[in-house]
Amino acid sequence: xxTMVDVAKxxxxxxxxxxxxxxxxRHVEEETRQRVLKAIEETxxxxxxxxxxxxxxxxxxxxxxxxxxxxxxxxxxxRGVEQTAARHGVTLLLANSAEDPERExxxxxxxxERRVDGLILxxxxxxxxxxxxxxxxxxxxxxxxxxMSDLPFDQAGIENAQPTNDLVQHFxxxxxxxxxxxxxxxxVSTLRERLESFxxxxxxxxxxxxxxxxxxxxxxxxxxxxxxAALDRREPPTAVIACGTVLAAIALRTLQRRGLxxxxxxxxxxxxxxxxxxxxxxxxxxxxxxAFDVGVTAAELLARRLADKSVEPTTVxxxxxxxxxxxxxxxxxxxx
Amino acid sequence: xxTMVDVAKxxxxxxxxxxxxxxxxRHVEEETRQRVLKAIEETxxxxxxxxxxxxxxxxxxxxxxxxxxxxxxxxxxxRGVEQTAARHGVTLLLANSAEDPERExxxxxxxxERRVDGLILxxxxxxxxxxxxxxxxxxxxxxxxxxMSDLPFDQAGIENAQPTNDLVQHFxxxxxxxxxxxxxxxxVSTLRERLESFxxxxxxxxxxxxxxxxxxxxxxxxxxxxxxAALDRREPPTAVIACGTVLAAIALRTLQRRGLxxxxxxxxxxxxxxxxxxxxxxxxxxxxxxAFDVGVTAAELLARRLADKSVEPTTVxxxxxxxxxxxxxxxxxxxx
DNA sequence: CTGAAAGCGCTTACAG
DNA sequence: CTGAAAGCGCTTACAG
Numbered sequence: 145x146x147t148m149v150d151v152a153k154x155x156x157x158x159x160x161x162x163x164x165x166x167x168x169x170r171h172v173e174e175e176t177r178q179r180v181l182k183a184i185e186e187t188x189x190x191x192x193x194x195x196x197x198x199x200x201x202x203x204x205x206x207x208x209x210x211x212x213x214x215x216x217x218x219x220x221x222x223r224g225v226e227q228t229a230a231r232h233g234v235t236l237l238l239a240n241s242a243e244d245p246e247r248e249x250x251x252x253x254x255x256x257e258r259r260v261d262g263l264i265l266x267x268x269x270x271x272x273x274x275x276x277x278x279x280x281x282x283x284x285x286x287x288x289x290x291x292m293s294d295l296p297f298d299q300a301g302i303e304n305a306q307p308t309n310d311l312v313q314h315f316x317x318x319x320x321x322x323x324x325x326x327x328x329x330x331x332v333s334t335l336r337e338r339l340e341s342f343x344x345x346x347x348x349x350x351x352x353x354x355x356x357x358x359x360x361x362x363x364x365x366x367x368x369x370x371x372x373a374a375l376d377r378r379e380p381p382t383a384v385i386a387c388g389t390v391l392a393a394i395a396l397r398t399l400q401r402r403g404l405x406x407x408x409x410x411x412x413x414x415x416x417x418x419x420x421x422x423x424x425x426x427x428x429x430x431x432x433x434x435a436f437d438v439g440v441t442a443a444e445l446l447a448r449r450l451a452d453k454s455v456e457p458t459t460v461x462x463x464x465x466x467x468x469x470x471x472x473x474x475x476x477x478x479x480x
Numbered sequence: 481x482x483t484m485v486d487v488a489k490x491x492x493x494x495x496x497x498x499x500x501x502x503x504x505x506r507h508v509e510e511e512t513r514q515r516v517l518k519a520i521e522e523t524x525x526x527x528x529x530x531x532x533x534x535x536x537x538x539x540x541x542x543x544x545x546x547x548x549x550x551x552x553x554x555x556x557x558x559r560g561v562e563q564t565a566a567r568h569g570v571t572l573l574l575a576n577s578a579e580d581p582e583r584e585x586x587x588x589x590x591x592x593e594r595r596v597d598g599l600i601l602x603x604x605x606x607x608x609x610x611x612x613x614x615x616x617x618x619x620x621x622x623x624x625x626x627x628m629s630d631l632p633f634d635q636a637g638i639e640n641a642q643p644t645n646d647l648v649q650h651f652x653x654x655x656x657x658x659x660x661x662x663x664x665x666x667x668v669s670t671l672r673e674r675l676e677s678f679x680x681x682x683x684x685x686x687x688x689x690x691x692x693x694x695x696x697x698x699x700x701x702x703x704x705x706x707x708x709a710a711l712d713r714r715e716p717p718t719a720v721i722a723c724g725t726v727l728a729a730i731a732l733r734t735l736q737r738r739g740l741x742x743x744x745x746x747x748x749x750x751x752x753x754x755x756x757x758x759x760x761x762x763x764x765x766x767x768x769x770x771a772f773d774v775g776v777t778a779a780e781l782l783a784r785r786l787a788d789k790s791v792e793p794t795t796v797x798x799x800x801x802x803x804x805x806x807x808x809x810x811x812x813x814x815x816x
Numbered sequence: 817c818t819g820a821a822a823g824c825g826c827t828t829a830c831a832g
Numbered sequence: 833c834t835g836a837a838a839g840c841g842c843t844t845a846c847a848g
Contacts, residue, residue, distance in 0.1 A: 195841035531825035
């Protein structure tokens, strides 16, 4: 590989000049410039970004760690971050924590070691807030995505209260009196928020606490058992809300196994939903988050902080939309 | 950030010694070692991997570019590569081409610029073999994953002839005489191989060429139109094989729209299949590839070449398994 | 408008 | 068993 020295020699200039031509960092006489460009061509010189990064102590690289790149919502967020990073001329290093706090910690370490200029993090469910606080101490900027925290970070996520409330209203207005919320692992902020909003909304809709069933286990086996138990009650729920894709899958399997048909035997709605969801029979009422824009927002927040470390930590929440389908019964909008 | 010089001063040794303690590259008197370790502790020194990489001109990093990280099969391959890379003490840089040759080219450039020691590539459909040939010229090792080439690369993928043949046999033995293969974009090697095997297998099963319908368009709209046209024939196909997830989705939508029930109105099988596929009604007969192991194999091939650049390029093909479900009619195995 | 030179933080022959 | 020093390929004040 040719280096700057080779180019400089061939063009008969100093490496300073080559550097400035390559980076456009100071004026160079047009004729000289052409000579340098030609020498670059001839030597097929390529800038060594590692050496450059080391000298400048910035890498023009940001890191993104997601808890599950396979889920459609996260895949979309990744796309949003990718696109925004590209627009800012920054390369993205991607990592997967697979919802494992240890892998997450390892990924953080690796990315910081590789001197990313900043980090976007969708935390694993079990990730401790001590770990997060520690992250906040070091000086690489961190933006939280999807999963929020009370700590003073830049954050991009979604609004949970309103869609939860809308779903509860939707069911209550159809006369449903006993609702089951499958909330899952409420260490995850989004799930916790949906759980809280559910209680408020259901109470506001006039449901007694006995009529508000909730499942907050983290283990799929336990969740499944609790759904079974709920359905075995003398007065079982008539509508189910799943707070995420995995939870929806568990719930749907259980309903299917029991031969319960949606929406007649039981009404159903879910957050996030499935890829190729139009193939499901019946189609599922789904709270669709603007995942791409969440990714864009996270990346923009990071770009802003990279430009000015002193700005106030900001939390941005985007509003999901609800796609009403047949699984939840009659639609409140002409939208089926 | 503390540097090696800080540590060396504090421990009263040279930076050589610090370096050798950190990397375990030569024996250091135990007492000295302890002093260095203590100094590292006290200064909370962390090795600068960039400086190290630059000096050694290797980064202990490999790059992985996939065409669609969202598809379950690719997600699994990524996991396989990740795990294997971790076992080899190598960090993985991930990139997405989203089936776009230009993004792929950009990702390749970025990763090579960041001096990855090697590259694993699941090529985008439209990626030219000139681009690939050029890649083969430079000296960073490249392993092809899933999508193969005739060029002399290390490659890890799957066997396509046998599962295709098995599916054709499966349908023929049930008396199906007119089969439709939705092959999709046959610039993709896996799809092309399935198409070729289909012809051979169908002919071997005694089907005339008129009874072998194939769709080789790349554009979803065109594929859909051609499926419609096939179903509109006087003698429409009685069984459909989709060669990938996206193709399956298009086909299933069309069948659904026409109210065709599987397997009675039309039999159906697909390669790769869907996430949460157990929620589909009826369950889909699926050629399941050992995607995780494909990832592992690709990473191992790369590790081998990194260790010895002179080994012969090797192609490894792993055998998929077929999960026979209700969508394709009666099962040839006691396999649900 | 351009160049000489220091230095980013490491590794590694070389020498003792 | 350890150290002095060169050098990886750049960038960037400083000087002219």
